[in-house]
Amino acid sequence: MDRSKAIISVKNLVKTYDDFTAVKGISFDVYENEIFGLLGPNGAGKTTTLEIIETLRAKTSGEITVDGFSVDHDAGAIKQIIGVQLQAAGYYPNLNLVELMELFSGLYGVDIKPMDMLEKVNLQDKAKAKYKALSGGQKQRFSIATTLINSPKIIFLDEPTTGLDPQARRNLWDLISEIRSNGTTVVLTTHYMDEAEQLCDRVAFVERGEIIALDTPDQLIDNLINSGFERKKEVKKANLEDVFINLTGQEWREG
Numbered sequence: 001m002d003r004s005k006a007i008i009s010v011k012n013l014v015k016t017y018d019d020f021t022a023v024k025g026i027s028f029d030v031y032e033n034e035i036f037g038l039l040g041p042n043g044a045g046k047t048t049t050l051e052i053i054e055t056l057r058a059k060t061s062g063e064i065t066v067d068g069f070s071v072d073h074d075a076g077a078i079k080q081i082i083g084v085q086l087q088a089a090g091y092y093p094n095l096n097l098v099e100l101m102e103l104f105s106g107l108y109g110v111d112i113k114p115m116d117m118l119e120k121v122n123l124q125d126k127a128k129a130k131y132k133a134l135s136g137g138q139k140q141r142f143s144i145a146t147t148l149i150n151s152p153k154i155i156f157l158d159e160p161t162t163g164l165d166p167q168a169r170r171n172l173w174d175l176i177s178e179i180r181s182n183g184t185t186v187v188l189t190t191h192y193m194d195e196a197e198q199l200c201d202r203v204a205f206v207e208r209g210e211i212i213a214l215d216t217p218d219q220l221i222d223n224l225i226n227s228g229f230e231r232k233k234e235v236k237k238a239n240l241e242d243v244f245i246n247l248t249g250q251e252w253r254e255g
């Protein structure tokens, strides 16, 4: 992560829906090549914020730049350098994964090798499968592959691991880390605190349209401990999820 360079800058972002204010003047930067998490309860305003940055939703007020481009004047340029997960409804049911990749690369106007994209997310064995025949984890991996088609500088992942089993989640964390290692900035939303702790360089807690904390997971935890907080119960060195992973193995096995 390069702290000297903000690749996304959000200043005083406000979004109102009729008389309801969903986002109440939030400001934050995302640094180049970090994994940045937006955390918070249902309805906090995470998806709204993401979609405004992605230029898919209009803001009410505030200023946003993405890699120096303004969402007000340069939405087209922003779309070229970001990767966004497509809605599953866009995955035509009669096409297999290779054919879908060909279709999407055509839409982006880029020339990619579909098998290379599928290999990036370890779905080469499913090249001829239809999307609906994939497991939950495989569907998510395919969806992440579609964000990489235009070799974006930044990808946005909205709850990438919701509904997945522990192995599939950990596999996806590895994939997201690998994407970052290859130089891509990642902005994600999640409800899972273990995910944020393991994966994110920095997290912003959003509640009722406001950012109530923003820092590295480590610093946020240290701040809490320094304030005198103590867990009521002694924590064991492993938890039930570790038992599950230990019993069932960690390899890719959702096929």
Ligand SMILES: Nc1ncnc2c1ncn2[C@@H]1O[C@H](COP(=O)(O)OP(=O)(O)OP(=O)(O)O)[C@@H](O)[C@H]1O
Pocket (backbone or CB within 6 Å): 017, 022, 040, 041, 042, 043, 044, 045, 046, 047, 048, 049
């Ligand atoms: N198109 C819309 N019209 C009216 N209200 C909306 C619209 N979209 C979102 N909202 C409201 O704005 C608030 C924020 O919604 P948003 O989807 O951004 O929350 P979220 O933090 O992503 O929640 P979740 O974790 O459930 O996905 C919610 O109260 C929601 O009902």
